[in-house]
Amino acid sequence: MGLNFSLLIVAALILAVFLGVEALGLSFLFGVIIPYLALATFIIGFILKVVKWAKAPVPFRITTTSGQQKSLPWIKDNKIDNPATTSWTMVRMALEVLFFRSLFKNTKAEMVDGKKLTYQWEKWLWLAGLVFHWSFLIVVVRHLRLFLEPVPAFVTLIGKVDGFFMVDLQNFYITGVLLLAAVTFLFIRRVLIPQVRYISLAADYFPLFVLMGIATTGILMKYFYRVDVVSIKELTVGLFSFNPVIPEGVSVLFYIHLFLVCTLISYLPFSKLMHMGGIFLSPTRNMPNNSRAERHINPWNYPVKVHTYAEYEDEFRDKMRAAGLPLDRDGAEDEAAATKE
Numbered sequence: 207m208g209l210n211f212s213l214l215i216v217a218a219l220i221l222a223v224f225l226g227v228e229a230l231g232l233s234f235l236f237g238v239i240i241p242y243l244a245l246a247t248f249i250i251g252f253i254l255k256v257v258k259w260a261k262a263p264v265p266f267r268i269t270t271t272s273g274q275q276k277s278l279p280w281i282k283d284n285k286i287d288n289p290a291t292t293s294w295t296m297v298r299m300a301l302e303v304l305f306f307r308s309l310f311k312n313t314k315a316e317m318v319d320g321k322k323l324t325y326q327w328e329k330w331l332w333l334a335g336l337v338f339h340w341s342f343l344i345v346v347v348r349h350l351r352l353f354l355e356p357v358p359a360f361v362t363l364i365g366k367v368d369g370f371f372m373v374d375l376q377n378f379y380i381t382g383v384l385l386l387a388a389v390t391f392l393f394i395r396r397v398l399i400p401q402v403r404y405i406s407l408a409a410d411y412f413p414l415f416v417l418m419g420i421a422t423t424g425i426l427m428k429y430f431y432r433v434d435v436v437s438i439k440e441l442t443v444g445l446f447s448f449n450p451v452i453p454e455g456v457s458v459l460f461y462i463h464l465f466l467v468c469t470l471i472s473y474l475p476f477s478k479l480m481h482m483g484g485i486f487l488s489p490t491r492n493m494p495n496n497s498r499a500e501r502h503i504n505p506w507n508y509p510v511k512v513h514t515y516a517e518y519e520d521e522f523r524d525k526m527r528a529a530g531l532p533l534d535r536d537g538a539e540d541e542a543a544a545t546k547e
């Protein structure tokens with residue numbers, strides 16, 4: 207259901223641009239108005255979400271730990287898996303964000319012969335996730351050549367390294383194809399593994415289809431139906447300098463590519479893709495675990511009227527003694543002191 211629904215929506219979006227640009231000539235809508243609206247939604251939505259999360263109180267120290275905590279000097283602590291200082295927390299966070307370290311530890315649980323639970327090596331999700339995210343980043347950085355004039359040296363350099371292989375006398379960008387391959391793998395995995403398929407919703411399929419659409423139209427533009435990159439650059443530079451223009455001869459394939467990018471970024475703040483910002487605000491990840499060294503008091507604590515055991519015993523001592531119950535304090539001294547007075 208979620209799969210078909212998402213596929214249908216993405217197909218409808220593509221058809222809408224095709225008809226809008228080809229039949230109705232709405233290039234200004236798809237080339238200028240929608241990109242501005244999408245960018246505004248992305249920026250405002252992202253900020254609002256981060257501010258909302260940042261304002262949420264975190265009364266408890268709930269660091270996720272998976273190693274020995276720092277305690278006595280002769281017990282070796284695990285600084286990365288149980289960080290006790292802010293700097294080690296930052297190391298752990300960096301390893302998580304850059305290399306998905308916790309996903310690397312992922313294992314697959316399976317019943318063997320219907321009675322023995324086994325845990326098996328499982329690195330494919332980690333690998334595909336890593337390839338996808340890094341390729342995405344590199345593709346986006348390479349795209350800066352379409353937005354900036356002059357093109358920064360690092361963008362040209364990344365393009366040269368990534369496009370090291372030549373196919374038909376033109377650069378073949380490895381990351382563009384890896385991006386599509388990784389997203390396709392993530393989709394197939396979701397569909398083929400029954401347990402993963404069972405928990406998959408439209409919110410999981412939709413971003414995958416949008417990403418597949420973006421990468422496919424990009425690859426089509428670059429290698430199969432060459433587009434006029436000079437006109438496209440005129441359009442993008444116009445957008446960023448707030449002097450929007452719609453040059454002649456921009457292919458509809460580009461408008462589809464751009465519209466899917468707009469869909470992705472405007473949807474991002476309201477979707478699971480916000481993990482991009484959320485990881486840094488996650489209390490289980492951004493707090494050092496120093497609970498043994500420091501006493502953390504819940505700021506929400508208010509004075510509570512308690513009835514201690516000692517008070518309870520004072521209150522019921524006679525009855526407890528009569529029933530033969532053990533007493534912490536016999537109370538005889540108090541009675542003796544009271545009679546002396």
Ligand code: HEM
Binds near residue numbers: 470
């Ligand atoms: C989420 C952001 C985006 C992704 C993931 C993406 C992805 C891709 C991919 C994979 C390609 C194939 C060639 C390559 O590997 O670079 C491509 C090409 C292209 N993209 Fe994007 N794109 C994005 C955003 C944009 C935006 C915002 C624009 C313009 C406003 C754009 C314009 C183009 C153009 C013109 C090409 C063809 C380049 C050429 O022929 O040299 N893309 N894109």
